[in-house]
Amino acid sequence: MSKQKLGYSCRSCNQFFTKWSGICPKCSEWNTLEEDVFIPVEKTRFESHRVSQNKPELIHEIKASEGHRVATNITVVDRLLGGGVVEGSLILIGGDPGIGKSTLMLQLSEAFSLQGKTVLYVSGEESKEQAALRALRLGIKTDKIYLFSETLFAEIKKAIDTIKPQLLIIDSVQIVYKGELSSLPGSVTQVKEIAMEAMHIAKGEKITTFLIGHVTKSGELAGPRVLEHIVDTVLDFEGDREHGYRILRSTKNRFGPTDEIALFQMGSKGLKEVLNPSEAFLKERIKDVAGSVIVPTLEGSSAFLVEVQALVAPTNFSTSSRKSTGLDQNRLSLLLAVLEKRVGYSFQSVDVFVSVAGGMKIVEPAADLGILMAIASSFSKRPVNSETVVIGEVGLTGEIRSVSRIESRLKEAIHMGFKYAVIPKKNSQGLPESITKKLTIFGVELVEEAIGQLLSRKGGTSTIQTKKVDYAGTPQSL
Incomplete structure (x- = not known):
């Protein structure tokens, strides 16, 4: 057997070194060198499992097969x-x-x-x-x-x-x-x-x-x-x-x-x-509770519905808390900043908690508007209509940007029995009748417009009827 050589390998770039260093000399990653053994390649090392003897061929002469x-x-x-x-x-x-x-x-x-x-x-x-x-x-x-x-x-x-x-x-x-x-x-x-x-x-x-x-x-x-x-x-x-x-x-x-x-x-x-993730994630959902919004999300070729929950509660400490489960903490901070700057909400004296029910993780920006509306709903103590889904990416200036594969998302909402959808205005144009006949579409361009559609604020009335609730979730008449 060939003589082995002791040294260190970078787990990031796989380069071998004879001496340890805090930073990899090749890829400049820190703390990636680990003790390793260098093995010289032997000619017969994998001989027993060689695929076949082959030679270079022109690409158009090769018979391609998926296997x-x-x-x-x-x-x-x-x-x-x-x-x-x-x-x-x-x-x-x-x-x-x-x-x-x-x-x-x-x-x-x-x-x-x-x-x-x-x-x-x-x-x-x-x-x-x-x-x-x-x-x-x-x-x-x-x-x-x-x-x-x-x-x-x-x-x-x-x-x-x-x-x-x-x-x-x-x-x-x-x-x-x-x-x-x-x-x-x-x-x-x-x-x-x-x-x-x-x-x-x-x-x-x-x-x-x-x-x-x-x-x-x-x-x-x-x-x-x-x-x-x-x-x-x-x-x-x-x-x-x-x-x-x-x-x-x-x-x-x-x-x-x-x-x-x-x-x-x-x-x-x-x-x-x-086989039906939407039904699985929504079966324990409680309707007409402030802070709950249904968001159609995509994973690969599949569209399904998840519930985003938010809780905004007074804090007892000098520093307010921001916690999230199932979504990016940095994205939550961004959406809170948009609500403060563009809508006028103040979160200085409250704790904000946001969670995706069922243990799911959401990474796509198409869920931004749903997360934002869940926070606004809990903050204003008014629930979003339980038969509504919310879709849209939120920009830093408060604009609602279009999302991909809107029809797949809306078809899943129809399949699960929802009646209303708040979506980006650009996505609302040119939708087929098979969707618009079964789902009432509200196209929005700004965050303020979306809140006006879903929630009653500053004495106004919402387009989609809501009920006022307290922090415990008890319905009250308007």
């Missing part, structure tokens, strides 16, 4: 991946501890095995008995799933050669290690080597491979950045463990769309797919 896809028969997962799992692809899935990654992989294993495919589930974090007990609890009964509790990659490789599975799951990539390396499992070198080995196995043997990865405290995938470059698809498994919903989000996909999501509900029998 054979295998349907998982889990509707939301198939849509997320673009029609199923591509044979021989390498997929990385990450998420917080206890979020349900292993549960999802076991259910996916069952879906493959029911199609007659052999599955090898390598569990480095649980014994075979513990993994079997989990499968029993989930009601998984099949003779095509092999469980293997092992962390040494050489032994895993032997099992792959013996069983010859169509689906390989390694749980997790930070636990498995190569014995010929002196570094600890989970180090930069070990993770890179395991990922490279998995890639050559997936491509060379046409074995669909899932790697389960850990995440850092900030929610990012642990390990070197090169790990995400090696794999074909990166999936993030998100969700609040206090809520029952879990979101599988695609952030990279060489064979399909990105930014798609699959929604699940965690129960005693594992993860259950949610």
Whole structure:
């Protein structure tokens, strides 16, 4: 074996150095150098899993193919991946501890095995008995799933050669290690080597491979950045463990769309797919309460409705508080500044709390007007009409900017039984009759105009009838 060289690798740019430094000399990132082992490349290192002998060809002479896809028969997962799992692809899935990654992989294993495919589930974090007990609890009964509790990659490789599975799951990539390396499992070198080995196995043997990865405290995938470059698809498994919903989000996909999501509900029998997210997020909603606004949002090709809740309450401290859950804190500060400057609201002596119900996260600016209206509703103690949806991006001068795919958003609102929609004026032009006959559209250009449409203020009356409520949410007659 070639002589190994001790040193340090940057987890950002993957450059190797013999001496440690607080800043990477190549990419200038701080505190990214970690102890590592440099391994000289051997000629026969991946020989057993070489894809084929090939030569350069002209691009128009190559017969392009998307590859054979295998349907998982889990509707939301198939849509997320673009029609199923591509044979021989390498997929990385990450998420917080206890979020349900292993549960999802076991259910996916069952879906493959029911199609007659052999599955090898390598569990480095649980014994075979513990993994079997989990499968029993989930009601998984099949003779095509092999469980293997092992962390040494050489032994895993032997099992792959013996069983010859169509689906390989390694749980997790930070636990498995190569014995010929002196570094600890989970180090930069070990993770890179395991990922490279998995890639050559997936491509060379046409074995669909899932790697389960850990995440850092900030929610990012642990390990070197090169790990995400090696794999074909990166999936993030998100969700609040206090809520029952879990979101599988695609952030990279060489064979399909990105930014798609699959929604699940965690129960005693594992993860259950949610085919109608709007209904799931709105089923516990209380109507005619100040501070509640329904916002149609987009995730990939899907439009669904979420409830944005705001609470504006007097503060008992000299410094007021601004808290948000499920949306960007900086965006909240911006919208509060617009309300103060353009509408005249004062938030100096009040605390402001904003949350997206159900554990969802909103990142698109199309939700700006909905967030702003929820805050204004709570501040003025007047609810927004419960049959109204609000859409629009808010600019710094108080203008309401148009948003993309307005028809998809409005069709989802119609599907869920809503009657009114406050949207940017530019988007209100040229809408088809199939929407305007079922939904009353109010086009607005400024924040003040939107508040006038939805809320009664300064003695005026709103276009859409509202009721006055106190901070506890008790309706009062006007």
